[in-house]
Amino acid sequence: MNTATKATAYDLVNGSFGRCANSNGFFDSFYSILKGSHPDIANMFAETDFTKQNELLRIALELMLMFDHGSDAAKQVMERIRESHSRHQLNVPPQLYDYWLDSLMKACAKHDTEFTPEHETAWRDVLSKGINYIKSGYDDGAEEAECMAYLNFIDPDLETVARSWRFLPDSVRAEVMTKIKSAT
Numbered sequence: 001m002n003t004a005t006k007a008t009a010y011d012l013v014n015g016s017f018g019r020c021a022n023s024n025g026f027f028d029s030f031y032s033i034l035k036g037s038h039p040d041i042a043n044m045f046a047e048t049d050f051t052k053q054n055e056l057l058r059i060a061l062e063l064m065l066m067f068d069h070g071s072d073a074a075k076q077v078m079e080r081i082r083e084s085h086s087r088h089q090l091n092v093p094p095q096l097y098d099y100w101l102d103s104l105m106k107a108c109a110k111h112d113t114e115f116t117p118e119h120e121t122a123w124r125d126v127l128s129k130g131i132n133y134i135k136s137g138y139d140d141g142a143e144e145a146e147c148m149a150y151l152n153f154i155d156p157d158l159e160t161v162a163r164s165w166r167f168l169p170d171s172v173r174a175e176v177m178t179k180i181k182s183a184t
């Protein structure tokens, strides 16, 4: 997409987001549509405090727009969300992101009085980079988690050492390595 088209998409999204965020009940509508969109999703939010979650979503959407623009600061926060949504934490399977985006578009259509198909295309385009980034982190850390489980199985002390390995002073690391070498 060329720069002019990109700028137009961003302006369309910015305008639409402003109208949605200022419209009463936008975030509640989104979560209510999302929870009804797939049988697994309502359970995932069973314990959620929506006063907090609505605010987090507002911030996350702003962040996704900044991330699309290439902001380094946004990337750092996105890395954390990518991790929190992975298999080992919130466990959000990649196929659920289509329901998330479709639900968001339905909530926008309901709350943005000026919503058009061009707005929807622009939203989908601007959010795609962030969504793909979070989605593609689903299996990150799989190898590490497997390794930790194995170490814990052999000896919980080994797991503790492995977890703090990079924070240990060189002298302690050298001592541990000597012990491992002499034991094998």
Ligand code: HEM
Pocket (backbone or CB within 6 Å): 041, 044, 045, 047, 048, 049, 053, 056, 057, 060, 061, 064, 080, 081, 084, 085, 090, 092, 096, 097, 100, 130, 131, 134
């Ligand atoms: C790109 C899309 C998404 C963004 C930007 C996003 C953003 C967030 C953020 C910022 C949080 C707060 C916790 C944290 O900071 O990590 C959160 C929590 C959560 N998200 Fe997402 N999310 C996305 C997609 C999804 C999808 C597709 C699902 C499931 C269908 C989902 C389920 C959850 C759940 C269950 C929580 C925890 C709620 C609680 O604290 O009870 N998210 N999300």
